[in-house]
Amino acid sequence: MISYLWHYLSSNYFRFWLKWVFRQLTGKCELQRICEGTRDGATRTHRIENSLEHSKCKTLQSAINLNEDEVDKYVADIVKEKKIIVEKDKRFKMNLRICLLQISGYKKLYLDAEDLRKQSYDSENNLHEQQLLELWELLMPHEKLLTRITKQWGDIGFQGDDPKTDFRGMGMLGLTNLLYFSRHYTEEARQLLSHSNHPRIGYSYAIVGINLTEMAYSLLKSGALKSHFYNTVPEFPRMKSFHQFYCYLVYEFDKFWFKEEPESIMQFNQYREKFHDQIKHHLSDPNVALTL
Structure with a gap:
């Protein structure tokens, strides 16, 4: 002392x-x-x-x-x-x-x-419901939902019949990220969804997307994203800046996943950490600028 x-x-x-x-x-x-x-x-x-x-x-x-x-x-x-x-x-x-x-x-x-993140998904909130349904319409334009609670949600990578349960960890931040990518990079989002349905090394698109929200959030919280934002946002960074970084993660993770060719989705955590380490290594560069 x-x-x-x-x-x-x-x-x-x-x-x-x-x-x-x-x-x-x-x-x-x-x-x-x-x-x-x-x-x-x-x-x-x-x-x-x-x-x-x-x-x-x-x-x-x-x-x-x-x-x-x-x-x-x-x-x-x-x-x-x-x-x-x-x-x-x-x-x-x-x-x-x-x-x-x-x-x-x-x-x-x-x-x-x-x-x-702290804002829980509320199925009684019309705005929350509208955002969730918009996500479906953007990703699956040629297929209508038969009911609000349905196994169809599994087609875009949710775990159960009602996606609200998958947002427990990241709250509305998870849905907002997924929706932003689908709104602003619609063709890319549909392409990644198609990749995720690969019969051998596919992954759960929505669940992985929410997991990447957690990664982006933890990097933001730790201060690891400072250099990236200080280099790419000339003044006051806003939520759009965070969403853009999330889009980069989603796009790069898809490329990473298929390059690595894991034996099964059961190895997701192992490869997630490897991807996380790669991103942190990039962010340690003072000249970093991770953009699509």
Whole structure:
């Protein structure tokens, strides 16, 4: 405990004086030096985020937990706090603004995804029912459902006669992801559904889709998706950004599954983890951008 405390105090003390020395030498604060010396994207935003988190200034610390409409105010407050002469550094405010939008937007995106995940599928909710029926119509345009509760749901990869039971783990986030892919990539979704019905190495399309929602959600929650979003979303990431990443996972998993040629669906967990490891490896690259 004593050694840890000493390390903490000494490292922070050293950091303070190092920043002070560089300020005297360059005439610029750490945020300015990062914005000026680091290219756009994840590398810059990560460094800005780290600088704000370790700052002793409350104005800077609170800048990573703001609403979208507060960004300009915080940029102005930081300029004032750090005594930055913007006429001599004209791009600073714009670059800082982008970083703050990305940092705070990621946090908001996780909260939005969490709200959807916690929202249980309710068969008494007309909107929920409409979304589920739309999913069927998009994937199976030439076949009508005979009844709401039917074995037909197995044709698109649900486990039972009523799909609502399959949404227990991921709630409405699972259905929203499946529906987004089917709406925006309809032909691809139908193609993947056809692949999933392969007689030897097929898989349960909807169940696997919900499983990939859990993967995307866990990566978002852990912060593993930061570099991807910081590189691909220039400002405030929204749920569309999460859905787009999900679409990438679904499409890539299908290719991965058939390339690996597992002996049976019983090996799903083993291959899921292998796929998960591949995605995490891609995401560890600061220049990552996983898009369709």
